[in-house]
Amino acid sequence: MIKSTIKGVGHYVPENIVTNDDLSKLMTTNDEWITERTGIKERRHRKNRNDAEETSAFLALKASEKALQNAGMTAQDIDYIVFATLSPDYYFPGSGVVLQDMLGCGTIGALDVRNQCSGFVYAMSVAHAFIKSGIYKNILVVGAEIHSFGLDFSDEGRGVSVIFGDGAGAVILTASEDENAGDILSVNMHSEGKYAEELCTLFPGTKYGWSDRMRLEPESITSREVYPIMNGNFVFKHAVTRFPETITEALEKAGKTIEDLDMFIPHQANLRIAQFVQQKMGLPDHKIFNNIQKYGNTTAASIPIALSEAIEQNKIKRGDLVCLSAFGSGFTWGSVLFQY
Secondary structure, eight states: OOEEEEEEEEEEOOSOEEEHHHHTTTSSOOHHHHHHHHOOOEEEOOSSTTOSSSOHHHHHHHHHHHHHHHHTOOGGGOOEEEEEOSSOSSSSSOHHHHHHHHHTOOSOEEEEEOOGGGHHHHHHHHHHHHHHHTSOSEEEEEEEEOOGGGOOOSGGGHHHHTTBOOEEEEEEEEEEOOTTSOEEEEEEEEEOGGGGGGEEOOSSBTTTBOHHHHHHOGGGOOHHHHSOEEOHHHHHHHHHHHHHHHHHHHHHHTTOOGGGOSEEEEOOSOHHHHHHHHHHHTOOGGGBOOOHHHHOBOGGGHHHHHHHHHHHTTSSOTTOEEEEEEEETTTEEEEEEEEO
16 A cells, blocks of 8 residues: 655745834834734744745745755655745746756656645645555645735734745655555545635736736725735634634544544644634644744745644654644635654
């Protein structure tokens, strides 16, 4: 039986630390307000918001190099890339091909996943299917984001802009027939598109326009359209409902219980959401990993960064049962349950 085994992990964040006090110099906010509502104390932003070199693909490259080193592999061992991001280097093509070129992998396939906060879970599910089908053997799965270039650092945008940070995480998923190797035991993915505009960026796109509006009526393009918008309370209420559902589904599919779980890594959207879900699922503190305090919400990168850190800190060991779960824009949500 072919198993989908996590062979290597890695993460990378920009060196530039932006604290809540730093943000209070740009907008009317303070450390207490941000911490109370999100749990975030600081986040990483690339130093120059208009840097053409420190892109999402560049962060992905750094995280991927660490994952390859951790796995004892080289870029030439990779035969497919799945890249999850909402902040690609270009509107098109996707960042997967940019990463393929940067790594020097050869002319392998590169797939981009656009599922925002659920992007990495979706990407892992796709990679798992390719591994189990025998089509590919070593797949690089990446989540990477540069949010800082596209946030509204004014009072109008502060409800969203204080949340997000830049970063990347990567996993090497490999095919194994070793009976002692880890394996992905279950996956699930869900969506509810009727809530698309509760958490989104409206412009540019085929619904709200692009080139014609920029050329003919640029004054009509509003900040509400070009910057992310979020109905925070609405998103929170749906997240705390969907998280327990997807975790339970993942465990039941694998014939496991919540007591069997060694570590739960949620998407790092809001510390209050994670704490609510932890309490509802009855998980002790040592069975959940949060690092949103240091990095903010890095969307598709948040789970692989947290996974990499948890392994690095020896909080996840070989043989442990781990659940990765996410909820976000779309709405989309899902989980990956695996034996590490």
